[in-house]
Each structure stands twice: as C-alpha cells, then as structure tokens.
Ligand code: MF3
C-alpha cells in the first residue's frame with residue numbers, strides 16, 4: 001500500500017531532507033586522501049544530533065553505523081572503518097535522518113582527489129540517470145516510467161544497473177511501498193499520484209550488474225570487482241511535478 005502525503009506532511013519531509021542535504025554537503029567537504037570512513041561516520045552522527053535529528057540507519061536491522069560509505073567496487077551499505085581513503089577512490093556517502101516523525105534519505109558519490117576518466121564518467125552517468133528518473137516522477141505517469149528512464153540512461157552509456165537493490169517509498173518509515181527498481185518497462189506498474197514520496201537511488205556498475213554481499217553481512221560489492229556508483233534523492237510528486245526534497249536549498 002502506497003501512503004500518500006498531505007502538503008503539510010511533505011513540508012515536514014522537506015525539513016528532514018534538508019538536514020540530510022546539509023550534512024552530506026558538509027561530509028563531502030571532508031573527503032580527501034588520508035581521511036577514514038569512520039571519521040566521516042562519527043561526523044555525520046554528530047551533525048545530525050546537532051540539528052536535533054536522529055541518524056536513521058543506526059540500529060536499522062542491526063546496522064551499527066550512522067552512514068554508509070561504499071568505496072570503489074562497493075555498491076551500497078559499505079561499513080565505515082578506520083581504513084583511510086586513497087587518492088583516486090570513488091566514495092558513495094549514503095545518509096538518512098528521522099526528524100519530527102519523518103525520514104529523509106539521500107546519497108552522493110564523490111571523488112577522492114584526482115580520479116580516472118572512467119570513474120568520472122561512471123559518476124556522471126549515475127547522477128544523470130537519477131535526474132532522468134526524477135523527471136518521470138509526475139502524477140499520471142507509471143512507476144515503470146521512472147525505472148525505464150534510469151535504465152536507458154545507464155545502458156546507453158555502456159554501464160549496467162544493479163538489480164538486487166532498489167529505491168523505495170519513504171515517509172514516517174524509512175522504507176515504504178513501492179519498491180522502485182532501476183530497470184523496468186515504460187507504461188507498466190502503479191500509476192503515480194500527487195502525494196507520493198520516493199527515494200530513487202540508482203546503483204550503477206561499470207561492467208556486469210551482478211553483486212554479492214561480503215561476510216560482514218552488509219557490504220554489497222560488484223561480483224567482477226569493477227567500480228560502482230550510487231546517487232539518491234528523496235522526491236515528492238506534487239501538483240507542480242517532481243520536487244527534490246533532498247536537493248540543498
Ligand atoms: N539508502 C539506503 C536505503 O534506503 C540505506 C539503508 S542502510 C541501512 O536502503 F543500514 F539503514 F540499512
């Protein structure tokens with residue numbers, strides 16, 4: 001069941017997602033060679049608490065950190081550690097908060113120092129695939145229109161979309177219906193309605209789409225060991241089209 005949000009609820013989600021956006025921006029500014037993902041995790045939690053928000057991932061299904069930090073061939077749910085970032089790495093920062101009863105969720109992939117052309121292009125295509133998907137988040141469209149737009153942008157560039165993890169509805173829970181795959185068929189799936197709020201989150205692999213989960217039970221990596229990138233926004237379907245609640249104002 002997809003829960004529709006009233007304008008006053010979307011306003012609360014705007015506030016929660018602006019907290020996420022501010023924190024991701026601040027974290028991005030700290031990403032450089034030598035910094036550890038554990039330091040970023042602790043900073044994320046501290047910043048959330050300073051805003052009066054709760055870091056939403058911590059404790060979720062037993063996840064022990066506030067932030068997901070996925071480096072290079074890590075796709076999503078990378079666990080922060082005392083390992084330092086290296087020049088040339090790409091790092092996905094995925095962060096969520098709950099604030100006054102509503103959740104915000106967003107992710108970005110950032111470069112650590114100078115990165116390869118190939119890594120740069122992977123990041124750019126992943127980001128543009130998210131934009132293409134968001135553009136279809138309009139009342140009257142179908143869920144498959146979002147999925148197909150993401151997939152087509154990715155595959156045109158010669159990359160692949162991860163199948164095993166998907167985006168999701170979001171609201172008073174971090175994960176609500178519907179699931180939002182990053183692959184699909186235009187015109188299929190549920191009809192989109194004003195008041196739906198979605199976390200759309202393409203995970204894009206440089207080569208094969210297959211992934212596996214490491215022995216830590218969380219870290220998702222590409223099966224072929226090649227690079228992966230991830231971007232996520234929380235988006236409300238309004239009378240005026242899609243509004244990206246997690247885009248920094
Ligand atoms: N953005 C991810 C998601 O929506 C992050 C969840 S990480 C977890 O599923 F630790 F909270 F599971």
Ligand code: CO
Pocket residue numbers: 105106167168199201232
């Ligand atoms: Co999410």
